[in-house]
Amino acid sequence: MQNKPNENINDSPPTSLNSDASVPLVSLHTHTDLSRCAKPDMTFEAAVAFAIEHGYHTLAFSDHVHPAEIIDWPAHAQRLRQYKSLRDEANWPVRVLIGGEFEVQSKGAMVECDEILEICEYTVVAPNHYHVAWVDCVGTTCAEVAAHELDCFETALNWPHTNILAHPYVGKIQKPEHEPNGMWEATDKGRVKALIELAKERGVALEIQPAFWYHPKRAGRIAELIDLWLDGGGLVSLGSDAHTLATLHIWAERYGEIIERFNLCPEKVWLPPFIDKGKKR
Numbered sequence: 001m002q003n004k005p006n007e008n009i010n011d012s013p014p015t016s017l018n019s020d021a022s023v024p025l026v027s028l029h030t031h032t033d034l035s036r037c038a039k040p041d042m043t044f045e046a047a048v049a050f051a052i053e054h055g056y057h058t059l060a061f062s063d064h065v066h067p068a069e070i071i072d073w074p075a076h077a078q079r080l081r082q083y084k085s086l087r088d089e090a091n092w093p094v095r096v097l098i099g100g101e102f103e104v105q106s107k108g109a110m111v112e113c114d115e116i117l118e119i120c121e122y123t124v125v126a127p128n129h130y131h132v133a134w135v136d137c138v139g140t141t142c143a144e145v146a147a148h149e150l151d152c153f154e155t156a157l158n159w160p161h162t163n164i165l166a167h168p169y170v171g172k173i174q175k176p177e178h179e180p181n182g183m184w185e186a187t188d189k190g191r192v193k194a195l196i197e198l199a200k201e202r203g204v205a206l207e208i209q210p211a212f213w214y215h216p217k218r219a220g221r222i223a224e225l226i227d228l229w230l231d232g233g234g235l236v237s238l239g240s241d242a243h244t245l246a247t248l249h250i251w252a253e254r255y256g257e258i259i260e261r262f263n264l265c266p267e268k269v270w271l272p273p274f275i276d277k278g279k280k281r
């Protein structure tokens, strides 16, 4: 584990992460109390302090970017700028990145905000926020929901700003037909293979996160999707989706299991580009 100050890390070429064979401890999907669903203890400063204490290599923030009727876009953008200046003024021994979790609203449609996008150093895209009123939830069988989910994968993959496809098949379960194992069972695997090719072309990574890993009975079969993705040469991304400090703690404790299960090495894992301080994305 490298624990260099931010400045040195940012000046190093990405290959420096490959100096040993292990995957650095990262969370590339992390919320702060800027997200409405995060807990009050999850402030930007507290999360960074926690990551430093627990030996994180990279902590990347991806607060929810919802439609303008739901959140105040200029205020959100302003808070991200504050996070960036705090980061740029500090010399933390953890790499901190500021991004956003954008969402697919319906097949072919993204929730977009240029002002926020311009600030983001990377993006996570949620294809399956079916639990919120402004996101389309299509289908009455597992097969129909799964087909819709793949439409949303495709929408995310075709959006030019997407870096990471978040929590595949493990949006919040609203109905029996959203059950991840059932959806996976009913999925057209040929179409998944075609989408892996598109993801490779676009350089988009598929996220591995606790929503499936901690709930094997409900969602364990999503490991088959990750295996298929890796076998097809796609990249994966590691994100805790932490909304509390406790989740960041559990993620650090259980990270090794995930690395081991999928036999991950740095070459299979997407890591954010190295950012020059003071520069936009």
Ligand SMILES: [Zn+2]
Binding pocket: 101, 126, 129, 166, 167
């Ligand atoms: Zn999400």
Ligand SMILES: [Zn+2]
Binding pocket: 029, 031, 101, 241
């Ligand atoms: Zn999230």
